[in-house]
Amino acid sequence: xxxxxxxxxxxxxASTGLILAVPLLSVLLxxxxxxxxxxxxxxxxxxxxxxxxxxxxxxxRGISETLISATPLILTGVAAAVAFKxxxxxxxxxxxxxxxAIFAAGMGIWLGDGSPAAVAxxxxxxxxxxxxxFWASISAVPKVYLGTNEIITTLMLNFIALNFMNYLIxxxxxxxxxxxxxxxxxxxxxxxxxxxxxxxNRLDYGFIVACLLAILAWFLISKTRWGFExxxxxxxxxxxxxxxxxxxxxxxxxxxxxGAFAGLAGSLYVAGPVGALDPRSLDLGxxxxxxxxxxLARLNPVAVIPVAILMGALNNAGPALQSIQVPAATVxxxxxxxxxxxxxxxxxIRNRVRRPEKRLEAxxxxxxx
Amino acid sequence: xxxxxxxxxxEFRNIDKAFYGVKANDNVNFDLRRGEVHALxxxxxxxxxxxxxxxxxxxxxxxxxxxxxxxxxxxxxxxDALAAGVGMVYQHFRLVSNLTVAENLALGHxxxxxxxxxxxxxxxxxxxxEEYGLPVDPKARIWQLSVGEQQRVxxxxxxxxxxxxxxxxxxxxxxTPQESQQLFKTMRQxxxxxxxxxxxxxxxxxxxxxxxxxxxxxxxxxxxxxxxKDAEPRDLARMMVGRELDLPTRDPNPDIGEPMLIxxxxxxxxxxxxxxxxxxxxxxxxxxxxxICGVSGNGQRELAYGLTGLRIPSSxxxxxxxxxxxxxxxxxxxxxxxxxxxxxxxxxxLAPGLTTEENLALKAYRKPPFSxxxxxxxxxxxxxxxxxxxxxxxxxxxxGLPIRLLSGGNLQKALLAREVELNPKALIARxxxxxxxxGATEAVRNLVLDERAKGTAxxxxxxxxxxxxxxxxxxxxxxEGEVVGRMPAEEATPERLGLLMAGHRDEGAA
Numbered sequence: 001x002x003x004x005x006x007x008x009x010x011x012x013x014a015s016t017g018l019i020l021a022v023p024l025l026s027v028l029l030x031x032x033x034x035x036x037x038x039x040x041x042x043x044x045x046x047x048x049x050x051x052x053x054x055x056x057x058x059x060x061r062g063i064s065e066t067l068i069s070a071t072p073l074i075l076t077g078v079a080a081a082v083a084f085k086x087x088x089x090x091x092x093x094x095x096x097x098x099x100x101a102i103f104a105a106g107m108g109i110w111l112g113d114g115s116p117a118a119v120a121x122x123x124x125x126x127x128x129x130x131x132x133x134f135w136a137s138i139s140a141v142p143k144v145y146l147g148t149n150e151i152i153t154t155l156m157l158n159f160i161a162l163n164f165m166n167y168l169i170x171x172x173x174x175x176x177x178x179x180x181x182x183x184x185x186x187x188x189x190x191x192x193x194x195x196x197x198x199x200x201n202r203l204d205y206g207f208i209v210a211c212l213l214a215i216l217a218w219f220l221i222s223k224t225r226w227g228f229e230x231x232x233x234x235x236x237x238x239x240x241x242x243x244x245x246x247x248x249x250x251x252x253x254x255x256x257x258x259g260a261f262a263g264l265a266g267s268l269y270v271a272g273p274v275g276a277l278d279p280r281s282l283d284l285g286x287x288x289x290x291x292x293x294x295x296l297a298r299l300n301p302v303a304v305i306p307v308a309i310l311m312g313a314l315n316n317a318g319p320a321l322q323s324i325q326v327p328a329a330t331v332x333x334x335x336x337x338x339x340x341x342x343x344x345x346x347x348x349i350r351n352r353v354r355r356p357e358k359r360l361e362a363x364x365x366x367x368x369x
Numbered sequence: 370x371x372x373x374x375x376x377x378x379x380e381f382r383n384i385d386k387a388f389y390g391v392k393a394n395d396n397v398n399f400d401l402r403r404g405e406v407h408a409l410x411x412x413x414x415x416x417x418x419x420x421x422x423x424x425x426x427x428x429x430x431x432x433x434x435x436x437x438x439x440x441x442x443x444x445x446x447x448x449d450a451l452a453a454g455v456g457m458v459y460q461h462f463r464l465v466s467n468l469t470v471a472e473n474l475a476l477g478h479x480x481x482x483x484x485x486x487x488x489x490x491x492x493x494x495x496x497x498x499e500e501y502g503l504p505v506d507p508k509a510r511i512w513q514l515s516v517g518e519q520q521r522v523x524x525x526x527x528x529x530x531x532x533x534x535x536x537x538x539x540x541x542x543x544x545t546p547q548e549s550q551q552l553f554k555t556m557r558q559x560x561x562x563x564x565x566x567x568x569x570x571x572x573x574x575x576x577x578x579x580x581x582x583x584x585x586x587x588x589x590x591x592x593x594x595x596x597x598k599d600a601e602p603r604d605l606a607r608m609m610v611g612r613e614l615d616l617p618t619r620d621p622n623p624d625i626g627e628p629m630l631i632x633x634x635x636x637x638x639x640x641x642x643x644x645x646x647x648x649x650x651x652x653x654x655x656x657x658x659x660x661i662c663g664v665s666g667n668g669q670r671e672l673a674y675g676l677t678g679l680r681i682p683s684s685x686x687x688x689x690x691x692x693x694x695x696x697x698x699x700x701x702x703x704x705x706x707x708x709x710x711x712x713x714x715x716x717x718x719l720a721p722g723l724t725t726e727e728n729l730a731l732k733a734y735r736k737p738p739f740s741x742x743x744x745x746x747x748x749x750x751x752x753x754x755x756x757x758x759x760x761x762x763x764x765x766x767x768x769g770l771p772i773r774l775l776s777g778g779n780l781q782k783a784l785l786a787r788e789v790e791l792n793p794k795a796l797i798a799r800x801x802x803x804x805x806x807x808g809a810t811e812a813v814r815n816l817v818l819d820e821r822a823k824g825t826a827x828x829x830x831x832x833x834x835x836x837x838x839x840x841x842x843x844x845x846x847x848x849e850g851e852v853v854g855r856m857p858a859e860e861a862t863p864e865r866l867g868l869l870m871a872g873h874r875d876e877g878a879a
Contacts, residue, residue, distance in 0.1 A: 223747075225740045232731065235722040241679060242709070242717045243731045244700030 022349055023296050026341035027310070034334045038326070048326050055320040056313035064201035068273050070312030072097065074210040075265035076290025077297060077304035078217045079132075083258035085221070085299045086234035088251060092139060092154025093262040094287025095161035096132035100263025101270045102165055102176070103131025105187065105277035108194030108270075109175055120193040125209075125267045132263015133256045135161060140255035144248045150255070162283060169279050176277045187276030196272045206268035213264060217257075217301040230254055262287055289315070292339045298346075311335060377439070378403045378534055378565045379424060379455075384433035386419055393419040394430070395589040401534065406556050406566045408580035408597065410573075412609055412806040413776075416589040417569050421536045424567075425457035426450030452479065454533035458523040458540060464511045470494055470522050471507040474529045497525055502555045517548040524555070535559060536567040541575055542804065545664045546832065547871060553579040571609070571806055573602045574835055587611055610807050617814045618839040619658065619821065619858075625842065626655030629826035630676070630707075630795040635685035637668075637675035645671035647850040648685065653795065653826035658817070660841030660858070661830045664870050668850035669799065669830045670712070676797055676828070677709045678702045690794050703732055706794030710784055710801050714777070718784045721773035725766045726754030729787050761786040762812070778809025785816045795826040802836055814840060834863045848872050 035045035056066045076093045083090035090096075107127035111120045139153035168176040170185045178188040196204040221227040233240040233250040240247050265286065274281045293311055297303035318331035379401040386394040394416045401407050411417045422428045423435070426444030435442055437453060444450040447457075464473050471490040475481055494507035503521040511519060520540060527535050537556075541549045556566050556579055570576055576583055577597060584594040585608040593608040630653040639645030646668045653659045663669055674680035676687055678699040687695045694702055711717040719728045730750050733739050738749045758766050763782045765775050772783065781801065788796065798817060802810040817840055821827050831837050837844060844861045846854040846869040854869040 223745055224743050225734065225745055226743060228727070228734055228740075228745055231723065231727075232720050235720040236716070238713075238717045239720045239731070241699065242677075242711060244678075244698065244703050 018349060019298065022345035023298075023307070023342055026296070026338050026345050029341045030334050030337035033337050034330065037333065038330070043326055047324065048321065048330065051321065051324055051326075052314070052317035052331075055317045061201050062316075064203035066309065066313045066316045067200075067203050067207050068312075069316045070309040071207045071210045071272065072265040072269045072286045073289055073293050073308035073311050073315075074207075074214055074305055075261050075268065076287045077293030077308050078214050078290075078301045079258045079261035079265070079287075080291045080294035081297060081299040081301050081304055082217055082221065082254060082261070084294060086230055086251065086254045088143075088255050088258065089151045090136065090139070090154050090255060090258045091151060091291060092136065092157050092287070093258070093265075093290045094285065095154070095158035096135045096259045096262035097266040097269075097287040097290075098158075098161040098165050098282060099135035100128035100132040100266025101274075101277060101282055102161075102168065102266075103134075103263065104128035104267030105176055105190055105270045108190035109188055111191070111194060113191045113193060115193055117193040120191070121196065121271070124190070124194040124271050125264065128263045128265075128267020128270075129260040130263065132266060133260040135263070136255050136259020140252055140259070143255070144252050158287070165277065165279055165282065169277060178276070187278040189276045190271060194271055195275060196268065202273060204272045206272040210265075210268060211305055213261065214301045214305050217261065220257075221301070226253070262290070265290075284315075289335070292335060295339060296342045298349075376403045377401065377436070379438075380434075380436040381420070381423075382434040382436070384420070384423065384435070385431045386416075386423060386428060387431055392589045394423070397433070397586070397589070397591050399584055399591065399594075401565050401567060402582075403533075403565055404560050404563045405581040406560050406568055406579055408576040408583040409567055409569045409586065410571060410576055410583055410605060410609055411586035412571060412808065415586040415609070417586055418538060419589075420586070421457060421538055421567060421569060424450070424455055424534070425536055426455070427457075451530055451532070454531065455536070456527035456530065456532040456534070457536040458520065458527070458538060460538050460542065462519050462523055464519060464522060466512040467510060469508055469510050470505055470514075470525075473511060473522055474507075474526055478530060494525065494529070497528055501525070501528060501558060502551060516543045517545070520544070520552075532564070534565045534567070536569070538569045539571075540568070541570065541572065546834065546867060547664060549575065550867075572835070573605055576605070577602060585609055606807060617811060617818055619818055619842065621842075624655075624822075624824070625657045626824060628652040629655045629690055630828060631686070631688040632672075632676065633686040633688065635672070635675055635687065636683045637671040637680055638683055639668075639671055644683070645850050646675060646682075649847070649850070649852055650685075651845055651852070651855070653828050655824045655826055656821055657843070658821050658827040658829055658841045660837040660844040661828065661847055662832065662834060662837050662844060662866055662870060663847035665832055667847050667870075669847060671850075672847070673709065673711070673797055673799055673830060677707055700735075703791070706791070708788035708791050708793035708796045710781075710788055710796070710798040712799040712803070714780045714784055715773055719772055719780060722771045724754075724769060725758065725763070725772045725775070725783060726750050726768075728772045728783060729754050729757050729790075732787060732791055757783075757786045757790065761816075776809075778805045778812070781805060781809065781813055782816075785813060789816060789820055793820075793825055795828065796820050797828045797830070799830045800832060800836075801829070803831075803833065810836075834866055837861075837866075838863070846870055 031049070038045040038048055056062055076097055079093045079096065080090065104124050104127050108120065108124045111123065135157060138157060139150045142148040142153065143150045168174040169187055176187055178186050196206045198204045221230060229245045230250050232243060232245055233247050237247050269282065270277060289311055293304055293307045297307045314331045314335055318328035321330055322328055377400050381397060381399040384394050384397040385392065397416065397420055399420065409417045409420065419428065423430050426447040426449050429443065444453065465476065468476065471487070471494045474494050475490055491507040498504050503525055505514065505518050505521045511522065520543065524535070540552060544552060556568065559566055568580055580597045582594065583597050583600055583605065585592050585605060587609060632649055632651050635646055635649045636644055637646040649672060651659060661669065671680065675682040678697055682695055686693055689705055689707060692705065694705060715721045720731065727750065730739050730753055734745070738746055740746060761782050763779050763786065765779055772780065775783065785801070801817065802813050805813060817827060817829065829837060829840055838858060838861060841858050843855065843857050844866065845852055846866060848870065
């Protein structure tokens with residue numbers, strides 16, 4: 001009989017305080033780890049962190065830039081959150097985001113200058129959603145009807161989408177490519193009627209739309225009949241079948257919804273701050289960062305908003321660090337550390353760890369009972 | 370046996386054992402003679418497992434005397450207990466699943482020579498198995514074995530160490546009736562050799578069948594003991610539960626009405642595409658319980674699937690209230706009044722991660738007042754939940770928590786409450802009291818009988834003959850997907866059903 005120092009037992013329901021404490025503590029621990037790393041490499045952690053805060057939140061311009069960075073992350077975060085919650089492992093938000101951007105830019109360019117903004121803008125944004133959902137459907141349909149593994153297909157389709165975008169701009173004279181500067185490949189600008197108006201420095205209404213969409217996703221999942229069915233399927237497909245819920249349709253629906261949200265991230269980004277299918281601005285891994293955002297938000301679509309703002313602030317601060325001779329990758333390191341701590345923290349949300357009171361046997365009896 | 374009867378193998382005097390101040394054993398007295406099968410009877414949580422674990426060296430008592438073969442003893446670890454000849458077969462087996470049967474037998478054996486060859490080991494395992502009616506292939510790896518076979522390995526492990534006292538903790542819970550019968554033979558053989566067997570159970574008829582003596586525990590205390598032959602099952606049940614308990618049985622119901630649920634030459638495919646239900650026909654009338662018995666795996670699951678729409682029958686007909694529903698979907702059948710209690714509560718009947726409220730609305734949610742158009746009405750979910758939890762006495766529910774945290778009995782009450790609240794025309798239930806203690810069994814049986822009294826057609830598919838005989842008006846035996854016997858409950862005896870279940874055709878079977 002061995003004696004254990006700690007006893008781990010599953011917790012029924014974690015308190016709200018704990019659920020809030022874990023991500024906050026994860027950020028704090030990541031900051032500490034980052035500080036150690038910075039100190040070891042001869043930087044002053046204080047100076048770096050002050051600089052980061054200043055860049056991201058220190059001025060009205062800083063704040064608006066932070067929110068601009070956050071906007072696509074809100075939507076890719078929601079895309080991952082709704083899918084993961086239903087055990088649909090869509091890790092293709094990156095590709096769906098790019099495909100959304102391609103569709104949206106294509107729609108804007110195709111419509112040209114002739115149509116009024118009231119027509120063009122919704123069409124551009126919706127085209128992005130369709131692009132994302134279409135890209136997701138390539139993985140979703142075989143998954144549902146043939147049982148293929150969506151982790152692999154969504155992951156691989158990311159590279160196809162990326163290379164397709166690069167082909168459109170660098171490898172061909174497609175309509176997406178700007179014909180005015182042939183020697184320097186870049187995206188053809190979307191006409192103004194297809195661009196989202198700005199309201200706070202460079203920040204456009206896309207941010208507001210993204211927040212509303214996140215709330216809409218939460219509403220769909222938790223308040224509608226469809227959402228209830230989706231939750232039953234996510235919890236137990238067998239039970240869903242037993243209750244007469246069409247499992248394939250629900251999985252397909254969630255998968256396409258996830259893709260549409262990632263695609264919307266793409267359309268809001270190109271119709272907003274970027275203004276063209278510009279590979280240099282789009283190939284930033286925003287779809288992958290969405291997975292981190294979703295994990296930190298514990299797959300709650302509304303909690304995705306503040307987490308995306310935090311991640312946006314970090315992304316935003318990265319380039320500025322170079323001005324004080326600190327690598328921009330510091331930011332990536334911090335994001336990674338936050339994720340690791342948050343995932344580890346999940347263990348404490350699910351389990352209670354305590355010292356044994358008397359003897360090991362006691363626990364075994366309790367768990368056996 | 371008389372030679373051994375006067376010698377006690379084990380004696381417990383005034384044993385106390387508490388966990389966190391909760392007394393699991395409170396002044397328990399128990400003795401075990403050599404050469405007897407001694408049943409330890411009690412509800413879940415009565416302290417049976419604690420007492421056995423003390424004997425097996427897993428726990429040490431807080432107070433009390435433990436006398437082993439005439440001298441006071443303490444077992445500090447299970448190893449001590451095994452060395453003294455006491456071994457236990459736990460409910461959850463402790464075998465190494467990647468090793469063979471023979472290797473598991475050898476593992477940790479104190480006296481085994483290092484030089485023993487694999488062949489020799491396998492030969493010994495085979496002989497031991499044959500000798501005790503525990504046949505199992507010694508070369509097979511544990512993961513390849515059925516649960517019943519794994520249990521045999523556990524018992525062989527103890528016999529290989531020549532255990533004098535064998536503790537079997539609810540061994541029949543995982544066995545088919547036939548396997549149980551075989552196990553009982555082995556137990557009798559062990560007793561005849563002078564070994565002692567402690568048989569933990571809460572099934573009265575098994576206790577009655579196999580044991581010499583019985584001790585009843587309730588709430589951690591010894592509440593009675595007797596020679597089995599002198600013990601009335603009724604008295605044992607009362608001791609176990611602590612109140613007059615009448616496990617409900619049906620009264621002959623004069624109100625049996627029109628045929629409600631009809632299967633006509635029904636054929637349903639199994640998981641691998643082979644036909645699992647091969648032309649089954651029956652009718653269940655209003656206010657009647659039709660029991661379907663059979664050894665697990667003889668088409669019961671597929672029959673239930675065919676009737677509920679989880680699998681569309683390949684041919685034949687399902688008729689409910691004069692409507693052909695053979696091709697209808699699950700949802701349409703729920704709509705038309707088919708309620709279903711599947712065998713697996715958390716694997717199919719309930720969504721384990723959703724709340725009790727949500728689970729109680731799992732079938733009604735599509736319609737007003739639970740939802741209006743596409744929107745849910747959370748208030749109605751809550752109201753319905755509160756009402757059913759109260760009405761059906763579902764205990765342990767905490768708001769916002771997933772339903773999987775409830776006990777088996779409460780899970781089953783919740784499941785049945787939901788199904789019964791649909792006011793079904795037909796209720797199909799598979800092994801509804803499986804794994805439940807007596808109190809919960811009583812509640813569940815009452816719910817089934819109430820449905821019958823309301824005029825619902827009830828199809829009860831079960832392997833538990835006690836349950837079937839107590840509740841059914843008529844019984845039908847399924848063997849390899851075919852009906853091999855049907856009879857009114859009055860003519861059904863466990864012996865007759867047992868033969869049919871084993872594939873012996875009855876005279877005049879339909």
